Amino acid sequence: MSSAPTRDPGTQEPPDYRQVQSSAEFARLRRSHRSFAFPLTLAFILWYLGYVLLSSYAGGFMGTKVLGHLNVAFVLGIAQFATTFLIAWWYSRHAAARLDPKAEAIRARLEGAVTLEKDGA
Amino acid sequence: MNLSQQLAAGGAGEHRALIITLFAAFVAATLGITVWAGRQTKGAEDFYAGGRQFSGFQNGLAISGDYMSAASFLGIAGAIALFGYDGFLYSIGFLVAWLVALLLVAEPLRNSGRFTMGDVLAYRMRRRPVRTAAGASTIVVSIFYLLAQMAGAGALVTLLLGITSEAGKILVVVLVGIVMILYVTIGGMKGTTWVQMIKAVLLIAGTLLITFLVLLKFHFNLSELLGAAAANSGKGEAFLEPGLKYGATATSKIDFISLGIALVLGTAGLPHILIRFYTVPTAKAARKSVNWAIGIIGVFYLMTIALGFGAAALIKPGDIEKPGNTAAPQLAEVIGGGAGSTGGAVLLAVISAVAFATILAVVAGLTLASSSSFAHDIYVNVLRKGEATEKEEVGAARWATVGIGAVAIVLGVFARGLNVAGLVALAFAVAASANLPTLLYSLFWKRFTTQGALWSIYGGLASSVLLVLFSPVVSGKETSMFPGADFGFFPLENPGLISIPLGFLLGWLGSLLSKEEPDARKYAELEVRSLTGTGAH
Numbered sequence A: 001m002s003s004a005p006t007r008d009p010g011t012q013e014p015p016d017y018r019q020v021q022s023s024a025e026f027a028r029l030r031r032s033h034r035s036f037a038f039p040l041t042l043a044f045i046l047w048y049l050g051y052v053l054l055s056s057y058a059g060g061f062m063g064t065k066v067l068g069h070l071n072v073a074f075v076l077g078i079a080q081f082a083t084t085f086l087i088a089w090w091y092s093r094h095a096a097a098r099l100d101p102k103a104e105a106i107r108a109r110l111e112g113a114v115t116l117e118k119d120g121a
Numbered sequence B: 001m002n003l004s005q006q007l008a009a010g011g012a013g014e015h016r017a018l019i020i021t022l023f024a025a026f027v028a029a030t031l032g033i034t035v036w037a038g039r040q041t042k043g044a045e046d047f048y049a050g051g052r053q054f055s056g057f058q059n060g061l062a063i064s065g066d067y068m069s070a071a072s073f074l075g076i077a078g079a080i081a082l083f084g085y086d087g088f089l090y091s092i093g094f095l096v097a098w099l100v101a102l103l104l105v106a107e108p109l110r111n112s113g114r115f116t117m118g119d120v121l122a123y124r125m126r127r128r129p130v131r132t133a134a135g136a137s138t139i140v141v142s143i144f145y146l147l148a149q150m151a152g153a154g155a156l157v158t159l160l161l162g163i164t165s166e167a168g169k170i171l172v173v174v175l176v177g178i179v180m181i182l183y184v185t186i187g188g189m190k191g192t193t194w195v196q197m198i199k200a201v202l203l204i205a206g207t208l209l210i211t212f213l214v215l216l217k218f219h220f221n222l223s224e225l226l227g228a229a230a231a232n233s234g235k236g237e238a239f240l241e242p243g244l245k246y247g248a249t250a251t252s253k254i255d256f257i258s259l260g261i262a263l264v265l266g267t268a269g270l271p272h273i274l275i276r277f278y279t280v281p282t283a284k285a286a287r288k289s290v291n292w293a294i295g296i297i298g299v300f301y302l303m304t305i306a307l308g309f310g311a312a313a314l315i316k317p318g319d320i321e322k323p324g325n326t327a328a329p330q331l332a333e334v335i336g337g338g339a340g341s342t343g344g345a346v347l348l349a350v351i352s353a354v355a356f357a358t359i360l361a362v363v364a365g366l367t368l369a370s371s372s373s374f375a376h377d378i379y380v381n382v383l384r385k386g387e388a389t390e391k392e393e394v395g396a397a398r399w400a401t402v403g404i405g406a407v408a409i410v411l412g413v414f415a416r417g418l419n420v421a422g423l424v425a426l427a428f429a430v431a432a433s434a435n436l437p438t439l440l441y442s443l444f445w446k447r448f449t450t451q452g453a454l455w456s457i458y459g460g461l462a463s464s465v466l467l468v469l470f471s472p473v474v475s476g477k478e479t480s481m482f483p484g485a486d487f488g489f490f491p492l493e494n495p496g497l498i499s500i501p502l503g504f505l506l507g508w509l510g511s512l513l514s515k516e517e518p519d520a521r522k523y524a525e526l527e528v529r530s531l532t533g534t535g536a537h
Helices: A017-021 A024-057 A072-111 A114-120 B003-009 B012-039 B044-052 B056-067 B070-083 B085-096 B098-112 B117-121 B127-160 B166-217 B222-233 B236-240 B250-269 B271-279 B283-314 B327-335 B342-383 B390-414 B420-434 B436-444 B450-469 B496-512 B520-532
Strands: A065-067
Touching: A017 B520, A024 A072, A024 B085, A024 B098, A024 B250, A024 B520, A065 A072, A072 B085, A072 B098, A072 B283, A072 B520, B012 B166, B012 B342, B044 B166, B044 B271, B044 B342, B044 B390, B056 B166, B056 B271, B056 B283, B056 B342, B070 B085, B070 B127, B070 B283, B070 B327, B070 B342, B070 B420, B085 B098, B085 B250, B085 B283, B085 B420, B098 B117, B098 B250, B098 B271, B098 B283, B098 B436, B098 B520, B117 B127, B117 B271, B117 B342, B117 B436, B127 B166, B127 B271, B127 B327, B127 B342, B127 B390, B127 B420, B127 B450, B166 B271, B166 B283, B166 B327, B166 B342, B166 B390, B222 B236, B222 B283, B250 B271, B250 B420, B250 B436, B250 B496, B271 B283, B271 B342, B283 B327, B327 B342, B342 B390, B420 B436, B420 B450, B420 B496, B436 B450, B436 B496, B436 B520, B450 B496
Parallel strands: none
Antiparallel strands: none
16 A cells, blocks of 8 residues: 655655656556556557458448448448547546546645645746 | 639629638638737747646637648548548548547646647657657648648639639738738737637538538438439449449558558647647646547538538539539538529638638648747757747747748649648658657657657658658659659558558667667656646646
């Protein structure tokens, strides 16, 4: 249960970032970001590339009619829009719940009293 | 035959007067705001970052304004009108790309940089060589993008103002360039941001109106619209399926994949988009602005379906001239009642003025990005070794604006005849090859070194630009920049498939083969600051 070191208010010494970086608290923040953002990025890029490849090499399947003149290609295209909106919303919810509180706790401790001065600047 | 000749033939004077009046009103209003913003622009923080006082929503709107360029409005509508479904890929790629910016780039960049992309790239590296490289790639990417916008301006001028004389076209391009230089030199980031917001609202409003009218005509039935487009295009159901533009040969299919990759990875490496994240006070506000941008841009790109297929359905086949940059204004005229009707004239004028405003605003954003990078990365941190005063720095940025504005004007005079969406896709490929790898490695990979950064930036930049130079875009085809010559050997129009993986590979290889150890202390600082916002400017 180690946590990032507290900065001594009133000194102008920069925080020891290496110590912060190796703290368990920071490791949790990094893990919360990476374990969410990296796999999700990979997933949406694969889903998008799959769609591009289908457009190139599966013309027959993409041209299959679904409803009136609406074919599979359109449905998948619109689905790309839908998943983009959905992922943006999902990430923002994750960030607000799991990233912001951790980041703010570390930041508040590191900046200490200096934050107040900086806000006025 | 074409619209400009029709305009020149009868009643053109009134249309032209209306277009010019609307556009002049836009220019007058935005210049007024620019002067107001200029009075509040004192130091570097104001000039580069608009004082960091914009809200997430305001910046989201401004990002949308910066992003929905002539490529989106004129280029995509034209590409869909001519090639049907294949044109729609642009819309999808341009939107999905924002997720890379949202998940990986926007917040860490806001937390750890000050004014330019180079701030983050050079953070843990030997600063002078890396800043030089970042400045070079910023300027090259922005100039590719400028070329696209100016090509759009040239096409519009010819078509809408009925100006066919070379001198007249040059005059209009020069005027556009001068107004843009005024925006940036006087208003800095604050003025430019307000211009983007106003333009975004106008563009969305204009597009909503046309979309509504198109859908009204087809009883709000998407299938009916698509059916009519397919029938009128003369290509039947094939118009609604992938393959019309990119399905002909094995090479063009690969070109389609190359384009797709460039689109999705390019956005998060575009300097004029990245510097927008500095205009908000915190990383949370940066996240919020990307979310707004995704919403606004997403709705806009959905409407390109109505614009593009509407143009295909309603404009007489053959009247949309390649490369299609004028399909959207032509649709506006037809949907308003047709040539000669008042409704048609008014809508044509409104949409044309919106298109001009779009080009003007985007050109201003691009020029700001490249002059910021020139002044902040190259002039202050490389040439003056960080010793310049703030006043000298802002002065250098203003002079750089004039210089880059002049380059844009010259390009605008020469760049015509290429589809602007295709040209922008090249800028995306260069950005994804030269900037994105270094940005991601810098933020997330602790073994990354100066040598890796330099190999990646210069390697990605050189490979993408050279491959374009030897591609059908430049020579060897009727639609090339130099149709008379043929010195190409690279078969694809978009270099992304080769140059993007190469950029990533070189960054990795350069780091592994590097003699110097990565600076662990600086990486710790960058990583902690980028994730927590400690010490953010």
